[in-house]
Amino acid sequence: MSDRDRYRPVPQGRLNRLAALGQIAGGVASGVVSEGLSRLAKGERPHLRDLLLTPSNARKAADQLSRMRGAAMKLGQMVSLDPGEFLPPELQAIFSQLRSSAHFMSPGQLSASLASAWGPDWRRHFSRFDVTPMAAASIGQVHRAVLISGRSLAVKVQYPGVARSIDSDIDNVATFLRLSGLVPAGLDLAQHLAEARRQLHEEADYLREAEQMRRFRALLAGDARFVVPAPVEELLRPTVLPMDFVEGVPIERLAAVPEATRETAMRALADLALSELFTLGVMQTDPNFGNYLWRPEDGRIALLDFGAVRPVMPDSAESYRRLLQAILSGRNETVRAAFLDMGYLSSAQVARHGRMLDEMMSTVLEYVLQAPEGLVDFSDRGPLVAVRERSQSLFADRSLWTLPSPDKMFLQRKITGMALLALKLRVRLPVVEMLSRHA
Known part of the structure; x- marks a missing residue:
């Protein structure tokens, strides 16, 4: 997938994100029917969970989650950590995409996000700001930049609407898990989903992340094995986290x-x-x-x-x-x-x-x-x-x-x-x- 293909607006609002999850369910459902009929024609009696976890269905789910970003994608990442021995290789290759290849927000959304954080003349702070992200994940994307002072930065910009969508995303994913049969009916996930909800809200608070970055800089100050970047205090905002750029x-x-x-x-x-x-x-x-x-x-x-x-x-x-x-x-x-x-x-x-x-x-x-x-x-x-x-x-x-x-x-x-x-x-x-x- 080229960088041009990765620019997708982040769906905002509960209905829009529910519709995106509905596309996953609809695509997977059609795949289940097709795969099920194929296996029945071969004399097999497939189980629903086996039909859900086909490479085709996993590819559809991974692609749609990477477009949604936010809590839905983050939950997908949490279940994608596998050494390649427990998931079939085809599924592992697909799910591994969720760990590194979210879609980028559109240039318009990026500009609006930075203007909201720093004002419409936000570019005055920089001698260089690369609009194309160098990394994109579930909560935000990272841009290379250089301040007027010459200090090199990595700037993490949160996807618009992601923090507001956490609760509904988790509720929708929980519903999908219950209906899919992937999780046993008797297994109570309420406590775990509530904790996931709480942690994701914390991850969406970049002021808190900057505080933890300072904390680890202090804890590891005497350990020469590690480097911890410092946040740029004057440009730090709840949805924008500028930090030292580290080569590696x-x-x-x-x-x-x-x-x-x-x-x-x-x-x-x-x-x-x-x-x-x-x-x-x-x-x-x-x-x-x-x-x-x-x-x-x-x-x-x-x-x-x-x-x-x-x-x-x-x-x-x-x-x-x-x-x-x-x-x-x-x-x-x-x-x-x-x-x-x-x-x-x-x-x-x-x-x-x-x-x-x-x-x-x-x-x-x-x-x-x-x-x-x-x-x-x-x-x-x-x-x-x-x-x-x-x-x-x-x-x-x-x-x-x-x-x-x-x-x-x-x-x-x-x-x-x-x-x-x-x-x-x-x-x-x-x-x-x-x-x-x-x-």
């Missing part, structure tokens, strides 16, 4: 550099996540790879996004510490008890699938605790595939699905994202050594 390359490109360099960078990010969880008491919970840049000239990692920063509740940190200790103990029953305590497993699941769960845990514990030279090899996907194969019956038993607290879910999203980045970069890490420092 996308973190995924580290996959092509020497092993030692990859592992140094990945260990820094893993150390930071563990410190956030157990020491700092605050975590940036969005693991989108676009939130990180690597600087080849000095090996430092730039941290770019602080919208999803949240406090770590003491009980959640303690639960993860008990899980960490259980893993280091090497005992299946201790790990199982920790997962039960956290709400990731239910007693009914253990009663029905206990043997399979023990096999999964044994695979993971061997992978971590018996790694050659103490280095867990994240380029070896064998254990992941083995766990996936053993877990099929657990996932299929939808009546027993359970969820931990929303706070743990957001923390786990960051932890999972770091593991997926380690897989992508094919690194070897001293996991036991790293975990032991927080046990």
Whole structure:
């Protein structure tokens, strides 16, 4: 898709955004009918959820969500983090688009947004302002600019109407999930959707994000491994966040550099996540790879996004510490008890699938605790595939699905994202050594 094709006005107003979601539902529904008739003609008896998750339907949904932006796209991003082992490759390739390729707002909307924030003569602040964004995501897009003073900036501009649309988007997506059958009827998502709603409102407040950026600059001031840009106070607005421009390359490109360099960078990010969880008491919970840049000239990692920063509740940190200790103990029953305590497993699941769960845990514990030279090899996907194969019956038993607290879910999203980045970069890490420092 060319940049010209990516310019789309952001749909505003509840009815317009509901209509956009209706286009998703309509397109998917027609795809379900077509695919269902095709499979019936072959003598198959397809399930509705299998028809919903076809590559064609996923492509339609991903494209429409990227046009909508806002909370609807953000929720799509939250479910798109997958290492390529649990979703079919076709679906993973499509959903991964949501992490990096939102449509751009139209030039008219951009100009109106900046005029609303800085006044009609907003260009007087700049010697250069690139109208074409260098990045676009669910809440806003980022532009390169240079102040009259010569200071280079990255300017994050929020999509118009996004903050106002959060509540209705989440309500509409919740309705879609209920009607689709993708979520078991007995699984109560109300608490989790309410927390998602609250966090998305926080992410849409750029004054709050600037405050968190300053907070992390102070927390990491003595850590030479990281770079945190500073906001430009005089141009900061609730919907516009100007910050220092940081040169660097996308973190995924580290996959092509020497092993030692990859592992140094990945260990820094893993150390930071563990410190956030157990020491700092605050975590940036969005693991989108676009939130990180690597600087080849000095090996430092730039941290770019602080919208999803949240406090770590003491009980959640303690639960993860008990899980960490259980893993280091090497005992299946201790790990199982920790997962039960956290709400990731239910007693009914253990009663029905206990043997399979023990096999999964044994695979993971061997992978971590018996790694050659103490280095867990994240380029070896064998254990992941083995766990996936053993877990099929657990996932299929939808009546027993359970969820931990929303706070743990957001923390786990960051932890999972770091593991997926380690897989992508094919690194070897001293996991036991790293975990032991927080046990």
